[in-house]
Amino acid sequence: MPSIRMQCASILFVASLVLTAPADAQTLAITGATIIDGTGRAPVSDGVIVIEGGRITSVGRAPGVKIPGAAKKIDARGKYVIPGLMDANVHLSLSHNLNVETLIRFEDRFDEIVVESAQVALKNGLTTVFDTWGQMPATMKARDRINAGQAQGSRIYLAGNVIGSDGLFAGHFLIKSSTENVSKGTQERIDARYAQGVGSRLQLMTPDQVRAAVREYIGKGVDFLKYQGDIGATIFFSPRVQKAIIDEGHRANMAVQAHITSAEEMHVAIEAGIDIITHGEMPIPPNIWPPELIREMVEKNVAVSVLPFTQRRLDAMEKYSTGPTPSGTDLVAFYKSGKVNRRNMIKAGVRMLLSTDAYLNNPDILPEPVALQADVVDPDRKIGEAHFNAVVALEEEGMDRMEILKVATSNIAKAYRVDANLGTLEAGKIADMVILDANPLESARNYRKISAVIKDGKVVDRDPLPLAPLITAKK
Amino acid sequence: MPSIRMQCASILFVASLVLTAPADAQTLAITGATIIDGTGRAPVSDGVIVIEGGRITSVGRAPGVKIPGAAKKIDARGKYVIPGLMDANVHLSLSHNLNVETLIRFEDRFDEIVVESAQVALKNGLTTVFDTWGQMPATMKARDRINAGQAQGSRIYLAGNVIGSDGLFAGHFLIKSSTENVSKGTQERIDARYAQGVGSRLQLMTPDQVRAAVREYIGKGVDFLKYQGDIGATIFFSPRVQKAIIDEGHRANMAVQAHITSAEEMHVAIEAGIDIITHGEMPIPPNIWPPELIREMVEKNVAVSVLPFTQRRLDAMEKYSTGPTPSGTDLVAFYKSGKVNRRNMIKAGVRMLLSTDAYLNNPDILPEPVALQADVVDPDRKIGEAHFNAVVALEEEGMDRMEILKVATSNIAKAYRVDANLGTLEAGKIADMVILDANPLESARNYRKISAVIKDGKVVDRDPLPLAPLITAKK
């Protein structure tokens, strides 16, 4: 926790920025800070970043950078500027929170939930998030409104459906199993918002048929592709069908990722040319990756999004565990394996992307003991909170602190093919950045000490976010 | 079915009434009809009924009744006038239709559902209904709006909660068992609308404590009392507690009824002084009433509301039966016993009240085969339809047709202690009546042949009812 004095300093600092910030065309100059630009290059002290028209126009050490006369100056002495944080895997339209009550009550307002999620994320330094599964139309609407400046929030890139996955009801995705209370009509209406024509029927198609379906799906306006790699340790699509999906993504210049939780399927997907393996260290059933697999990840330079959680959380899970889930999953063994795999992958130099699988947490809906603990002990799937714990986990698992910054910024931008505009503090890039009160290269805990968040060259007024909460509203 | 010609005649007949009907203070004279006044007296042919200020001011054979000059005359030659029909047991705020989806989607609009139900009832000749369980606040609001002339619909009397019964979730009342998907907060909020402080905790109270709770409950504005007599064949309240509840109802000049499904509990409730036994012929588990019990009903002159259903429906149930329900109930045996009991009770002269337990039927929510059949084969719990089948069932079970009319009108008014104003076509009574195109004393099927419905002295414009459907809206 920052000291009270530091907190107050930050508040005043931002308040002044917000109050004096002119309209869209604002020119800004951040001065006096240590700049850690996300490329892996050494930090630059007494740095200057000039922002014009929402982009970085120059960045460097103080005397060498020319500050335009019209620039509003932000005095950031003693502070640290890093690229805007990213999360490679979130679910803005909820995920483990999904239940019948929420779905029906908010059926026509899920775009507001997405905006709410994106605002909680932005408030906590995430300027860009990658939504890897959810209600496509609602998430797209929120994305477009944010991009058009009609709503605040993190910049959103979205996969829409996980190709191969059916909707909530048909796919048995709800946290509680019973859907008997929901009429068939409502089930189908809601499911259609998820499946978007690329549900499990694709398993029954020939490679050419799958190719056509994916092409049509891409046309709906998603930003990248994700497909179902496996279910537990069974392989969802045959190798040649996986190749067909990946081809189609690449043809549209999109990154393609797959949900995978088993070692053999990772091998299959890597052979098929996958760009990103989602939560590529978390095995179902619990399992330790064989060294061959980790070597293959490194050799093929595949990006692996990971879900780091702290030892403190793992200890709490073990302590409060009541044994395997009704369906037989031993969650503690699952998490333990994940931690071992991550350590081994870090040591071997696997290219990682920070991710959290996070969503808004509604305690009224998920009141289980463990979930309650989640508010106390390092939540790993709570949006706005999980990424702070994830960087601490990577640190405790032995990752170099400069690498951690890349894992949370430029690695993600590259893997998702958006690095022309995002991910580092370099001239020409969109001006997304976070100003910290303490040095993230000294402790990963310092990512929490946010002084200001700048997105699109504008200082974010963080305090009132989220502006119109539905899920996190105080009851 | 009436012939096309008859139907057209009726349509024109009503159209003319509606078009020419003046405002509230209207004086009406119905002439030329055969009047069957609901007292059991012989029909009066060429009858005249004069209505002023919403009440019947005189009634009798043509030349002997003076018609005020200002009266709007309704020429009802060839038709039959009977008192407005009543249903002693309905559930306007739904019942077997209740599920999580409906509850959440319409949480704040149940008063509209009650009005919708009341309008469907009124359209089909039911000018007064007795709601024996449901959401008290919503039903009360609808009752008051109808009574104030702010909404159309049957006149409503309501019990609110069944004393001893918890809300939907706590009491496991929903058609599907799982309530896991509903947050605790929502469950409690909805349950409170039902339980109203007289839930199952009363079982743990002393007679004096129960008395106090019931007194407080009466103060909320309900019209009569109903308590839980038994659950299956187990007795819900001890004899002395039953006496306490009945005493409190009588002290407030209310009729008191009990939900009872077992013979021994009927004996206990009769001894305790009950006024009305709800569905007093339907046994859980299936059972034939011993002759002693039927003798006791007659001797104590207790009113028994019954749920008559036709042999045709019973045959369909048997044909489509898939065996006992998951909880082991053999519905066919249950219905068969009910029919035998009713026949025996009719033969012995038990005082009956026509009832249906009916509610609005939403096929999207109850799409089971049997429910679908309900639309085809004599529904017995569908509001607006069930009472027409019930009178036919009584006829086929051997009840005298004049008695059937009383069972559907004056018997109910007396048992519920509202016979000073309702139940017969006598001077001084509120002008609620139904004009039929065919003689109900010739066939119980003629109750369907409604030519006009008059409530509070005004002709009801039946065609557009229900005016703003929620549950029965076309999808």
Next chain:
Amino acid sequence: MPSIRMQCASILFVASLVLTAPADAQTLAITGATIIDGTGRAPVSDGVIVIEGGRITSVGRAPGVKIPGAAKKIDARGKYVIPGLMDANVHLSLSHNLNVETLIRFEDRFDEIVVESAQVALKNGLTTVFDTWGQMPATMKARDRINAGQAQGSRIYLAGNVIGSDGLFAGHFLIKSSTENVSKGTQERIDARYAQGVGSRLQLMTPDQVRAAVREYIGKGVDFLKYQGDIGATIFFSPRVQKAIIDEGHRANMAVQAHITSAEEMHVAIEAGIDIITHGEMPIPPNIWPPELIREMVEKNVAVSVLPFTQRRLDAMEKYSTGPTPSGTDLVAFYKSGKVNRRNMIKAGVRMLLSTDAYLNNPDILPEPVALQADVVDPDRKIGEAHFNAVVALEEEGMDRMEILKVATSNIAKAYRVDANLGTLEAGKIADMVILDANPLESARNYRKISAVIKDGKVVDRDPLPLAPLITAKK
């Protein structure tokens, strides 16, 4: 725990008895002990008990009692002799242990399970137990074999079925709900062993029909009657039917008890003339008895069998509680209410009978955390162990120690109408007694310190019991 030295002394003491014990016609004289005879009279030090032909022939202070020459003398100086202990409520053919696997595997060997239970009981000082529900034929067979000297074990009196209760499958008695895996034929075959013609169908009968069914049931050879008083707080049989059952029991000179868990039903049963209320302090749902009810128990001098458990157990339950059961029962609140009720009843002077509801505990079948705890923390339903904790619980709840002894002996004999032969150490009574190493009037914990058990005038060889274990066999 007794000291090692004391234990050794006891072992040698018994060993000598067993080795030298002559055949059936043995005459015994116990000398030197303090005799506490179970009548409530003051203890007699330096007492002598003479046993001939299995009965006590004289008892008194040393010099005043003549010891026959042929008598085998037992030198019990420093020890305490009390009547054989009794348990007013056990389930020798298992109860909460019942599951499909056990039922099928041991279908034809339940009499052996009953003998095993009776041997575990006898080993721990219970010379007589009252089996209040179970497999009637198996329990009867075991009873008869023990009475005929063909098997060792506690003396058994049995109720057979709880009148009104169906078998395991029909009555949903199994610890796990699913019975789908069992064929209909097997279900019916096993159920018939329980229901014995007095199942729930009796609820549908008239009082006269119930009377006839109970009379027929008595003819099967049961020793006392028990009927279903309530289920939760609903009343199972109407007052007049309860009277009919009680009348039939009394006509056969049997004690009649009822399973009751609610205050109002206790009032109803007491009015109907019940002899014994089973677990008459344990309320479902949790509830504190009103003072009126406790007064009524005292005034009518009804016997109440109670299930005392220690505060230590209650604390453990609360600590390990995971909330209400799936069916909504809050077990901790239930146990807490029970303890409060018991304290209030002790203070008011209600006539109590010690009972445990105990059965053999198979950890392979009931491996739940709480059950495991039961082995550690004062089990209250484990046969051979539960009664030792029960007397300690009564002591901590304020019961006088002399009263505790009566509650565990003579009170039970009287309530079950077997006091002509059992329950006290008086001349003419059957020679059932327990010799303790320490004074039970000093601490209820001393009941555990058994030096010897004598049943029917013979010293029991306790060590090898149970002789041929099925349920408690080491795996």
Next chain:
Amino acid sequence: MPSIRMQCASILFVASLVLTAPADAQTLAITGATIIDGTGRAPVSDGVIVIEGGRITSVGRAPGVKIPGAAKKIDARGKYVIPGLMDANVHLSLSHNLNVETLIRFEDRFDEIVVESAQVALKNGLTTVFDTWGQMPATMKARDRINAGQAQGSRIYLAGNVIGSDGLFAGHFLIKSSTENVSKGTQERIDARYAQGVGSRLQLMTPDQVRAAVREYIGKGVDFLKYQGDIGATIFFSPRVQKAIIDEGHRANMAVQAHITSAEEMHVAIEAGIDIITHGEMPIPPNIWPPELIREMVEKNVAVSVLPFTQRRLDAMEKYSTGPTPSGTDLVAFYKSGKVNRRNMIKAGVRMLLSTDAYLNNPDILPEPVALQADVVDPDRKIGEAHFNAVVALEEEGMDRMEILKVATSNIAKAYRVDANLGTLEAGKIADMVILDANPLESARNYRKISAVIKDGKVVDRDPLPLAPLITAKK
């Protein structure tokens, strides 16, 4: 049905054989019959088959075959001799009949159940069956006893476990889902009999580790290998792991088959080198095979075991269907797709093996309507009956009758690599054959008209089979 006269003739015919059959070393000559030898060659009328030492020593048209003097002659004029029938896929130790009750009651007697199944099969002309999943030890014991002449029954070849599959409880294989009533110890004990060290843990292994596990498994004495190809449409083992399993089987000169139900997985398994696809026309979810897949089957000459069922059965299923199963499977659509696929595969010339998935049917355990119908309408999974319906189905689906015979004999022998000894009526082969009263090349219904079954050169006494029924015993 054969005429009464024909039946009597057959009975006498066999009776005479059985009565006069000498001991093991018997030499037999079947004369006068039409011989259809299973190779596809034209039938030979007035044929002679000479059997010595359990093997066929010569076969041909009458005058050309020398009959040893010592030969017992069987006059088979007017009859038809075919090779002993085979079933490529049975479950002798039960399958869809499996439930907790059976497992516990017969835990130590499953070898008797296997023998019972093999006797029912043999009685109906199946001289060899391939058991593709079951209790390995029990099935092996039965196999060895039959091979040693200690028990009668079909010749058994067994796979033991399906590699990748866990036991009944862990693998959720039981017909009813709940296993809560079974103690952990019993579950593990029974599961171990199935899994045999090659359960689902193999999914987590590297190819080399799988190879080692399979090698060890082969050492236990199974006759061929079967692995889990897919679950629904998800692929169970990666292509390279499938190759490893197939390699190990081939190294031990075993046929390798896989359970497969999806088109893409068939492609994967064929590429991996599979010998036999199990029920290769039955798609989960329902699906029509793309023409590419069928072409691939033909080109790679893979053997496909099929489960043919008649249109009559399909019609009955559709008529009695109550919709999808609780888990969402639409069985009617599944069966319909299977029939279409089979027709298409027959037309394309896919090499097929007749199979049934059959097991003993216990009506006490599977009393569902559909199961009952199975006794009336062409059962497709009832051992001893299903294969008769399967050949009729193939005929109605357009398969040439000579091909049908090969599908039921020599095709199976070749695919399972046992054609050196079995599958045709050629000199040197083991003397397994069926004598029919009518020509199977005229109607597939004629396979039912069995006159005699000869196995290992001996005429089978079919009437008393099964000799000691457990599952099919009359209750």
